[in-house]
Every structure is written in C-alpha cells, then in structure tokens.
Amino acid sequence: MKVEEAYVFEVSGERLDLALARAMGVSRVKAQSWIRGGYVRVGGEVVTKAARRLTGERVEVNVPPEAPAGVEAEDLAVDILYEDGDMVVVNKPAGMITHPAPGVTSGTLVNALLGRWVEPGGGAVRPGIVHRLDKETSGVIVVARHEAALRRLAEAFKQRFVFKRYLALTEGVPANTTVIAPIGRHPVHRFKMHTGGIKARYAETDFEVVAETGGRALVEARPHTGRTHQIRVHLKHLHTPIWSDPLYGRPSPHIERLALHAYELRVPHPKSGKIMSFTAPVPADMTRAWEAAGGVWPDGLQRAGDSR
Numbered sequence: 001m002k003v004e005e006a007y008v009f010e011v012s013g014e015r016l017d018l019a020l021a022r023a024m025g026v027s028r029v030k031a032q033s034w035i036r037g038g039y040v041r042v043g044g045e046v047v048t049k050a051a052r053r054l055t056g057e058r059v060e061v062n063v064p065p066e067a068p069a070g071v072e073a074e075d076l077a078v079d080i081l082y083e084d085g086d087m088v089v090v091n092k093p094a095g096m097i098t099h100p101a102p103g104v105t106s107g108t109l110v111n112a113l114l115g116r117w118v119e120p121g122g123g124a125v126r127p128g129i130v131h132r133l134d135k136e137t138s139g140v141i142v143v144a145r146h147e148a149a150l151r152r153l154a155e156a157f158k159q160r161f162v163f164k165r166y167l168a169l170t171e172g173v174p175a176n177t178t179v180i181a182p183i184g185r186h187p188v189h190r191f192k193m194h195t196g197g198i199k200a201r202y203a204e205t206d207f208e209v210v211a212e213t214g215g216r217a218l219v220e221a222r223p224h225t226g227r228t229h230q231i232r233v234h235l236k237h238l239h240t241p242i243w244s245d246p247l248y249g250r251p252s253p254h255i256e257r258l259a260l261h262a263y264e265l266r267v268p269h270p271k272s273g274k275i276m277s278f279t280a281p282v283p284a285d286m287t288r289a290w291e292a293a294g295g296v297w298p299d300g301l302q303r304a305g306d307s308r
Contacts, residue, residue, distance in 0.1 A: 007023075007024065007060070007061040007062075007099065007129075008058060008059065008060050008061075008132075008228075009023045009059050009061075010056055010057065010058055010059065010190065011023065011054050011056070011059070012054055012055055012056040012190075013053075013054065013055070014053070014054055015050065015051055015052065015053060015054070016035060016040070016042065016047060016049070016050055016051070016052040016053075016054055016059070017031045017032045017035060017050035017051070018031075019054055019059070020034065020035070020040065020059070020061065023059075023061075024061065031050070032050045034061065035047065035048055035049070035050045036048055036050070039061060039062045040059065040060070040061055040062075041059070041060040041062070042054065042057050042058075042059055043057040043058060043198075043199055044058070044060075044199050044201065056190050057185075058185065058228075072105070072106065072111065072114070073111065073114035073115040074106060074107070074111040074112060074114070074115045075115050076107070076111060076112035076115060077112075078090050078091075078092075078109070078112045078113070078116070079091040079093070079280075081140065081278050081279075081280065082276070082278060085145060086144070086145055086146065086149040086269070086270050086271050087142055087143065087144055087145055087149055087153065087269070087270055088113065088127075088142070088143050088145060089140060089141070089142050089143075089265070089278045090109065090113075090140075090141050090142075090143065091138070091139065091140060091280040091281075092109060092133055092137075092138060092139060092140075092141050092262075093138055093283070094135075094136050094137065094138040094257050094258070094283065094285070095135065095136065095257070096108065096109055096112075096135065097109070097135050098110070098129060098132045098133055098135075098141065099129050099132065109127075109129075109141070109143070110127050110129065113127040113143060114127065117145070127143045127144070127145070128143060128144030128145070128146070128147065128149065128150030128153075129143060129144075130142055130143065130144055130150060130153040130154055130157060131157055131226060133262055134229070134232075134258065134260075136257040136258035136260075137258060137260045137261065137262060138260075138261045138262070138280070138283050138286075139166070139261045139262025139263060139280045140262045140263070140264065140265040140278050140279070140280045141262065141265075142265060142267055142278075144270065148270070149270035149271070150270075152268075152270035152271075153267065153270050156267060156268050156270075157226065160224060160225075161267075161268055162265070162266065162267045162268075163222070163264070163265070163266035163267075164222065164223055164262065164264070164265055165220060165221070165222050165262075165263050165264040165265075166220070166221040166222075166223070166231055166260060166261060166262050166263060167210070167218065167219070167220060167221075167260075167261045167263045167282060167286070167301070168218075168219045168221055168231060168235065168242045168259060168260045168261075169216065169217070169218060169219075169242065169243045169252075169255070169259035169286065169289060169290060169293075170216060170217045170218075170219050170235055170240040170241065170242055170243070171215075171216060171240060171241055171242075171243060171249065171250075171252075172215060172216070172217070172238075172239060172240035172241075173209060173212050173215065173216070173217040173240065174207050174209065174217065174219060174235065174238040174240040175207070175238070176207065176208050176209055177206075177207055177238075178204065178205070178206050178207070179203075179204070179205050179207065179234040179237060179238065180202075180203070180204045181195040181196070181203060181233075181234060181237055182195065182196060182200035182201055182202055182203055183195060183197060183200055183201060183203040183227040183228070183229070183230060183233050183234075184196065184197030184198045184199045184200030184201065185197050185198040185199065186198075191247065192229075192247050192248070193227070193228050193229045193230075193232075193233050194233065195233060195234070195237045201225075201227060202225060203223075203225045203227040203230050203233075203234070204223070204224040204225055205221055205222065205223045205224065205225075205230060205231060205234045206221070206222040206223075206224070207219055207220070207221055207222075207234070207235070207238070208220045208222075210298055210301070211290075211295055211296065211297075211298050212295075213290075213293055213294045213295035213296075214293060214294050216243075216293055216295070217240065218290055218295060218298070219235070219240075220263075221234075221235075229247070229248070231260065232245055232247070232248050232258075232260070233248065235248075236248040236249070242258060242259050242260055243255055243258075243259040243289065244256060244257055244258055244259055245258050245259075245260075246258070252289065254288075254289035254290075254292045254293050255285055255286065255288075255289035256285075257285070259286055259289060261280070261282050261283065261286055262280065263279060263280060263282065263301070264277065264278065264279050264280075265277070265278050266278075279302060281302045281303055281304045281305070281306060282301060282302065282303050282304065283304050284303070284304050284305070287303045287304070
C-alpha cells in the first residue's frame with residue numbers, strides 16, 4: 001500500500017529501527033518489518049536495512065492508518081466542515097498539530113478524531129492522515145475514515161487531482177507569478193527547508209495578490225506540489241515572507257502566529273470520485289491583523305462569523 005507522507009520525523013545518531021520504533025510508539029520488531037517491507041524512506045529513498053544510522057535525514061513512514069500506540073482519544077472540539085462514512089473535512093485551528101509526533105501524543109487532530117469516532121461495538125476508528133498542515137497554519141484538512149479511503153485520497157494527492165488555495169499575509173508585495181523552485185533540507189539549519197537545498201524536489205506554486213496596504217499584501221497561494229513548508233519557502237524566495245513566520249520571516253505587531261490559512265480544498269470523493277469543494281472561513285486573528293495594518297478585507301473571501 002502506498003500512502004504519501006503518512007508519518008514524518010527526523011532523528012540523528014540512532015539506528016533506523018530504534019528511531020522508528022520510538023517515534024511511532026511500536027515494537028522494534030514491527031519497525032523492522034515495516035523497513036523490510038519497503039514502507040520507510042530516508043532522505044526520499046527507500047531503505048530496507050534496519051541498522052542504517054540516521055544523521056538527521058527526513059524519515060517518511062508509509063503504513064496503514066493506525067494511530068501510534070499510546071495515543072488516546074480526547075474530547076477536543078473540532079470544526080467539522082463535512083463528514084460521511086469515508087472521510088471527514090475539518091477546519092483545523094492554528095496551534096493544533098495534525099498528527100502525534102515524538103514527544104507529542106495529546107492535543108492533536110488525531111486525538112480529537114479518535115474521541116469523536118466510535119465503531120459499532122465500541123472500537124475506535126483510526127483516522128488516516130492524508131496530508132498535513134503546519135501547527136500554526138489554520139484551515140481545511142481532509143482525513144480518511146478507513147484504509148480504502150486513505151489509499152484513494154492519497155493517490156489523488158499524489159496524482160495532483162487536488163486543488164488547494166491558501167491565503168497569506170506578507171511583508172512586501174510579491175509579483176503575480178508562478179514559482180518553480182525545488183525545495184530540500186537547509187544545508188545548515190535542520191528544521192528549515194530551502195530552495196535548492198539538500199536533495200531538493202520539484203516544487204511549484206502560483207501566487208496572486210488579492211489586496212495591498214502599506215507595502216504589505218494579502219496573497220492567494222495555489223501549490224501544485226506538497227513539499228514541506230512550500231508556500232513559506234517560496235514566499236521567502238520572492239523576498240516577501242509571511243508575517244510572524246518563525247523560520248523564514250520575522251515577528252509582526254499585528255498577529256502572533258504564522259499568518260497562513262488553508263482556505264479552500266477541492267478533492268475527489270474516495271468512493272464516488274465526485275469533485276467536492278470545501279472552504280474554511282478565515283479566522284478572526286488574520287482578518288483583524290490585516291485591518292490593523294490598514295487593509296480592507298476583500299469582498300468574496302469568507303471570514304469567521306460570516307454566514308457559510
């Protein structure tokens with residue numbers, strides 16, 4: 001089974017099987033079976049040797065949709081935009097991590113969905129994370145409710161049958177342009193990505209300025225690929241970083257978190273194949289920030305509190 005970027009982590013100085021077992025909360029034997037089965041990539045390449053020593057590379061684990069052991073169901077409020085027996089679409093708030101990670105096993109979107117879904121007989125449904133949003137990015141995210149839906153949604157993302165539209169507040173006004181600039185790991189700062197970085201992969205994003213005020217812009221971003229930090233890195237590449245981006249920009253007096261919102265997602269339904277469109281109203285902190293900087297919120301872009 002192929003699932004695009006089902007789980008990602010980075011570790012340095014450990015054997016692959018030990019690092020994988022710790023990160024995923026599974027036994028070393030299970031971790032080794034995943035490695036032998038070709039489910040694990042290190043630096044973008046499939047690795048089948050459990051003893052491989054890690055040096056900080058990106059590790060991607062493509063396994064069936066199971067929540068790691070130790071991840072508990074939690075009663076957390078989530079804004080459901082759509083739900084059926086195959087998938088759920090959520091308006092993720094800023095500050096919520098999508099999936100448990102090393103050292104983080106509570107307060108995530110997966111914890112919230114585990115608490116929401118119960119199968120007949122009391123068994124928990126394991127959410128299948130198809131794609132991710134950064135912790136401080138708000139907006140639309142789709143989650144599969146079973147393995148077959150996960151496979152089909154993951155394939156739709158892989159084949160680029162999905163349309164994604166984001167809104168960002170930027171320092172400076174970028175050109176209306178398409179950026180084609182490969183993205184890889186930063187050669188010095190391991191938590192940052194970089195255009196032309198280590199093992200860079202093709203990345204493409206369309207940018208369009210929606211509004212301007214005082215040398216700042218409200219920008220629409222439409223990524224065609226799904227690289228880590230893609231929109232953030234491409235806007236930095238254009239010398240117009242996002243407000244309050246802790247990695248690629250600088251603090252803003254108007255908003256404390258990364259001013260990036262996943263506004264719209266169009267995706268084929270995993271069962272019917274029908275294209276479905278979902279919009280998440282822009283949260284109040286972003287609209288207030290834009291207005292505090294002197295901007296006028298454009299007609300046609302839905303804000304939190306507007307009628308849906």
